[in-house]
Amino acid sequence: MRIPGYDRSQGLAGMLGGRGLIILAIIVGLVFWWFTNQKQGITGRSQMLTSSIEDENRMGLEAYMQILSEEPVMCSRGATSCAMDDTREVERIRAIGRRLQEAAAAWEAEGAAMSVEGKTEGSLPSWGALTNTFNWQFNVIDADTPNAFALPGGFVAIYSGILPVAANDDGLAAVMSHEIGHALARHGGERMSQGQIMSFGQLAIGLAVGDMGYDTQRMVMGAFGLGAELGVLKPFSRAHESEADIIGLELLVRACFDPREAPRLWRRMAELGDGARPPEFLSTHPDPEARAAVFEKLMPTAIAAYEKHCGRKLT
Numbered sequence: 654m655r656i657p658g659y660d661r662s663q664g665l666a667g668m669l670g671g672r673g674l675i676i677l678a679i680i681v682g683l684v685f686w687w688f689t690n691q692k693q694g695i696t697g698r699s700q701m702l703t704s705s706i707e708d709e710n711r712m713g714l715e716a717y718m719q720i721l722s723e724e725p726v727m728c729s730r731g732a733t734s735c736a737m738d739d740t741r742e743v744e745r746i747r748a749i750g751r752r753l754q755e756a757a758a759a760w761e762a763e764g765a766a767m768s769v770e771g772k773t774e775g776s777l778p779s780w781g782a783l784t785n786t787f788n789w790q791f792n793v794i795d796a797d798t799p800n801a802f803a804l805p806g807g808f809v810a811i812y813s814g815i816l817p818v819a820a821n822d823d824g825l826a827a828v829m830s831h832e833i834g835h836a837l838a839r840h841g842g843e844r845m846s847q848g849q850i851m852s853f854g855q856l857a858i859g860l861a862v863g864d865m866g867y868d869t870q871r872m873v874m875g876a877f878g879l880g881a882e883l884g885v886l887k888p889f890s891r892a893h894e895s896e897a898d899i900i901g902l903e904l905l906v907r908a909c910f911d912p913r914e915a916p917r918l919w920r921r922m923a924e925l926g927d928g929a930r931p932p933e934f935l936s937t938h939p940d941p942e943a944r945a946a947v948f949e950k951l952m953p954t955a956i957a958a959y960e961k962h963c964g965r966k967l968t
């Protein structure tokens with residue numbers, strides 16, 4: 654099909670004409686914005702954050718309330734009765750969460766040295782104290798999916814379906830500390846900031862090509878969207894998982910849970926197979942086997958850090 658006013662031989666640049674310059678200016682502007690909003694994260698990695706901690710925590714709370722109102726929360730505040738066994742289970746999970754919460758606060762106060770990597774010098778994140786802005790909450794959702802999450806603001810939920818995979822307190826602590834790792838590293842805020850820059854870019858380019866033919870617009874927007882997806886969002890998703898893993902391992906050690914349970918947990922997760930694994934632990938993320946291998950490599954330093962911090966040997 655021939656698109657009026659479009660000569661195929663000229664390619665995308667020719668098709669855009671002078672507008673190529675406007676689009677180039679938009680992209681340069683976005684890259685500039687990207688670099689001016691860089692902050693140093695908890696692991697020393699640079700992150701683009703345009704949102705404030707208060708905004709992130711508020712959105713975390715809103716999302717948490719929404720989810721809890723739709724899901725069957727075990728022994729929720731509004732529940733008229735709660736079976737004895739359920740009470741005990743929820744209390745067990747909350748106690749694990751509190752230990753991790755306290756470890757996170759103490760770690761942050763100390764200056765965030767990553768002891769499981771054998772580091773002795775801290776790199777306090779450039780945004781300062783985060784844990785005391787959190788309104789930590791731990792709830793259990795009665796559902797078969799093996800899932801868990803922690804939202805900005807310290808809003809944690811465990812799905813009962815993950816309990817068999819978690820197997821024991823240390824395994825469950827490994828799940829929860831990974832999720833808390835996402836919240837402490839402000840991955841939610843980073844994703845929001847990336848989403849903001851992407852949609853602003855798409856809007857701006859949309860305006861620049863707004864009076865062109867539909868097919869041309871689609872081609873330009875498609876090229877921008879695909880670049881963003883492959884070049885930015887996917888790699889970040891992987892980086893976030895690895896970062897949450899390492900922060901989670903640090904929290905395990907600092908809360909005196911057995912760090913060796915982390916690789917064991919991922920091996921059990923691998924055995925579940927792709928079909929049974931929840932999205933948080935799927936596809937774009939490093940596969941569980943690779944994850945377990947990374948943990949095993951870190952284990953000698955993690956065990957040494959545990960023994961030093963907790964004053965007891967792991968046998």
Ligand SMILES: [Zn+2]
Pocket residue numbers: 831832835893894897933
């Ligand atoms: Zn994760």
